[in-house]
Amino acid sequence: KWQPRPARSTLKKPAERAETDSRGDAALIAAVTRAAVPSRARSPVSGETRRRLVHRAVHTLMKALIDEPLVVLVEDLYWADEASMSLLEALVARTSGLSVWMTSTRRPGGRSRAEAVGGEQIALTALSDSASEEFIRTATAQVPLSPSQIKLLVERAGGHPLFLLELSHADFNAEEGALPDSVESMINARIDTLASQDRWVLRLSSVLGQSFDKSLLPYLGAEESVSDQERWGNLTSFVSVTKEKVSFHHALYRDVAYGALPFRTRQSLHDRVAEAIESQASDPDEHAAVL
Numbered sequence: 001k002w003q004p005r006p007a008r009s010t011l012k013k014p015a016e017r018a019e020t021d022s023r024g025d026a027a028l029i030a031a032v033t034r035a036a037v038p039s040r041a042r043s044p045v046s047g048e049t050r051r052r053l054v055h056r057a058v059h060t061l062m063k064a065l066i067d068e069p070l071v072v073l074v075e076d077l078y079w080a081d082e083a084s085m086s087l088l089e090a091l092v093a094r095t096s097g098l099s100v101w102m103t104s105t106r107r108p109g110g111r112s113r114a115e116a117v118g119g120e121q122i123a124l125t126a127l128s129d130s131a132s133e134e135f136i137r138t139a140t141a142q143v144p145l146s147p148s149q150i151k152l153l154v155e156r157a158g159g160h161p162l163f164l165l166e167l168s169h170a171d172f173n174a175e176e177g178a179l180p181d182s183v184e185s186m187i188n189a190r191i192d193t194l195a196s197q198d199r200w201v202l203r204l205s206s207v208l209g210q211s212f213d214k215s216l217l218p219y220l221g222a223e224e225s226v227s228d229q230e231r232w233g234n235l236t237s238f239v240s241v242t243k244e245k246v247s248f249h250h251a252l253y254r255d256v257a258y259g260a261l262p263f264r265t266r267q268s269l270h271d272r273v274a275e276a277i278e279s280q281a282s283d284p285d286e287h288a289a290v291l
Contacts, residue, residue, distance in 0.1 A: 051083070055090035062091065062098070069099040076210055076251050077106040092119065107251075126159025135161070139168035156181075162250055166190070169237075187256040190237075198234045201226060205239065206258035207269045211247035219276035220269050 074080070074088065092102055102119075127135065132154040136145065145153070157163040163183035169190075180186040191199060204220045205212070217226045225231045232241040238253045239246050248254040258266070 051086065055087055058087065059091055059094050066098055066100065070101070072100060072102045074102070074104040077104040078251070127161060127164070128159065129154055132157060132159055132164055135164050136168050139165060162252060183252060184256050187253060188260070191257060191260070194234060202235055202238060203257045203261055204269065205246055206254045207261070207266065208273060210251060210254055211245060214241070214244055214246050216273060216276055219272050
């Protein structure tokens with residue numbers, strides 16, 4: 001069975017094996033993948049020159065690694081910082097001659113990156129009623145709903161896949177007034193059912209973005225047990241967790257959790273994150289876009 005390979009782990013291993021070369025590509029790739037390289041391999045350049053060299057180094061590594069047709073999927077592109085977008089556009093512009101298909105997903109609105117690099121944009125429409133009904137039947141196969149309940153959910157969701165999924169998991173009486181009016185209110189209701197400590201960890205996570213290093217959470221006041229994989233057991237419907245990373249399954253999960261934090265609390269937490277990133281960075285300029 002085919003399984004996607006995270007780009008960072010794919011690029012990280014050869015970067016860590018590399019000592020250095022005449023152009024310092026190992027150090028530049030390490031800046032993207034956070035791989036560990038010897039101090040003598042670190043690049044002294046900065047600013048726009050460094051950005052162009054990083055683009056070239058990552059492209060060179062991709063050429064060396066791609067030995068079969070490859071699909072590169074970048075989800076939730078609207079969360080990408082400017083440095084990441086610049087790298088992605090540079091890579092897309094240089095894929096000529098490589099067996100690479102690059103695909104990204106984003107919310108509607110604004111100029112698409114596909115247009116910026118001469119690609120094709122595909123606008124997704126809402127699910128049809130028949131597709132929505134099939135979606136609900138599949139999602140509730142273990143505890144089937146009646147035709148009238150399915151019809152009610154389909155009408156309320158309006159073809160929104162995530163709203164359909166949230167509604168299919170809801171514990172409700174099949175009455176119109178018992179259903180939430182939006183996917184956001186549905187998600188918020190689910191978050192409110194979490195234990196207080198789990199709810200707080202989820203909201204702290206939302207401050208760090210759509211995907212982030214787990215090691216940053218203690219700087220926000222989360223207990224040390226967040227490093228333990230089992231600690232996240234009650235949150236797996238909202239986030240996926242690896243040894244190093246936490247990622248929200250969908251941008252709306254992060255948005256709703258973040259929206260519940262008072263403004264002053266957000267401000268204070270963002271200050272703590274910035275201080276943590278600056279204290280850990282060997283070159284703060286590398287994190288300027290995030291900060």
